[in-house]
Amino acid sequence: MPADSRPTPVPAPVHVRFDQVGKSFPGKDRKAAPHVALADVSLEIRRGEVFGVIGHSGAGKSTLVRLINGLEVPTAGRVHVGPHELTALSERGRREVRRDIGMIFQQFNLFRSRTVAGNVAYPLKVGGVRQPERDRRVARLLDFVGLLDRAHDHPERLSGGQKQRVGIARALATEPSLLLADEATSALDPETTGEVLALLRRVNRDLGVTIVIITHELDVIRSVADRVAVLDSGRVVETGSVYDVFARPRTGAAARFAGATLRDRPSPETLARLRARHPGRLVTFRLRDQAGLQTRLARTFLDHKVAADIVFGGISELQERPVGSLTFELTGPDGAVDAALTALRTDGVDLVEEEA
Template sequence: MISLQNVTKVFESNGNPVHAVNDISLDVEKGEIFGVIGFSGAGKSTLIRCVNLLERPTSGKIFINNKDMTELDQAALRKTRQKIGMIFQHFNLLHSRTVFGNIAYPLKLAKFSKAEITKRVTELLQFVGLEDKASYYPDQLSGGQKQRVGIARALATSPDILLCDEATSALDPQTTDAILQLLKKVNKEYGITILMITHEMNVIREICDRVAVMENGKVIEQGTVFDVFSQPDSRTAKNFVRSVMNDHIPDSILEQLKSNQPSNIYRLIFLGESASQPLLSQVNKQFDVEANVLFGQITELQGKPFGNLIVEFKGKQEEVRKALDFVEKQILVKEVRES
């Protein structure tokens, strides 16, 4: 569906080149929700604007449905963009037009008939839950309502792809949840592929199938949401995961535990049905070890229970090893080596 091959975007700053996007390759499959996360200045917004060529890459190729976007003339590019919707952090609505007028605008540009426009806008107003706000102006709407208008406008020309540029970062948590549920509905009911950038890991956790982590213009890590949450490799990914999992062991406790070598501290990852199993109780019954729980949390990841437990196993090393062998056959176990 979307394939970025060695994409680079260089800007000039005071006569010096700045690599906002640096040799990035990504593939987004048809029908999936793919997230790109990174801190401010990582290059996320530049990357997503390269996809529909709002920013033309300095080098590299961008394929949409096997069509090289960088090789299209202006007429072909305009036609292709009709199948790529985009929603923005600050909504980008036309304040002189009503809600109906904002959603109708791309249809008018595409020269749809008046009857077609009325039919499509009415359908979309109902889909996003704003059928009673058609005659309102943007200044009369809440932030969440404005973003719903932005989503409806992006869907007006029946796109195959939806690009989301920090679509929830200007919203409060409750409104964010509602918008994410609407985007899930867009993905499920219309089968639209969604590429979204964000600096909020809870957005990735809630909605995405796969995720790429950006830093200094590069993708430093990518994989399924479960893989990145359960086994983050980079320090940046670990910091993002920690921001929503809150699984940091205080340094004072960690130092106290490590003074008694070996410390035998492990992270236990539970997914799905395993999250409700009394695994530690089984360990205590079958092996001569004591499990000291330092941290525990169960949340949802892609609609499935996701348990994250940090445990210190106390006992003779031979018994600890047997207990770990037993646990590793059922769930993911990772040794904790740092705070």
């Protein structure tokens, strides 16, 4: 079949949808204005994807999670999970929907009095699953998360990463189609965080579970998420693929997350130090999935007889695509430097001359 006649892939069905959702809480006293936790939030999370929600403390992330699992009801708008409109259901109806949702917590929330196997079995016991089936599921899940040999240990004998793996196994015990991870790696060191995120990606890939990850860490999002929503002061300010949102941020909130994590642009303090050592013009070139950028830069500088030295920057990856910036000191006649920069802009190169 010719390449241009291939059918367009059909998007996966929507698993979670927010339609202009708002959530307010009463003020501390009768005269105080309500606290607006979320305002006019609209987003779609597709079945089978890993969707990240990133925002600083107080942005409304935990409220959003509680709306998805029906522990809170919105003040305005509608929340859909699968075929169900949660906002139209009674508390009993929301409990039924909640059975198809697993939760992973920041502080693990394990029972200290129960063994690893007992913790994983707990939601099955509450749900009335018979002992033989409980035992089969627990063994299968502990093997899946790599803790079958710790089944009879108590949580105090486990590391933080092992506790979180128990939490993941417990969240999967009822075979949910949707998994919510609320700051699930915030209490872990970087190496253990990577192991837990790899396990979550395996849960998504092997079991087909939709995962929503709530976090304030871009490294978490870039490691595991397919798409992301940036939450700022209760509003979704950007949403899209991880690469598009953070390689080409359109809002200050997304740009701050990208800058703090990628660290490829000089801060004002760093820029002042660079200027003290480098008298030439400092220009930053943004790499946004552009093949051969450094070769194009070198050729243009050579053609215009401009000397160029890299003084700051870095190249990283988002979703296996390069992203980053390189800051050069450019020396030569002003007219030659201007001509080189004009040629590069005409060629579509994303650049910014750092202000003095």
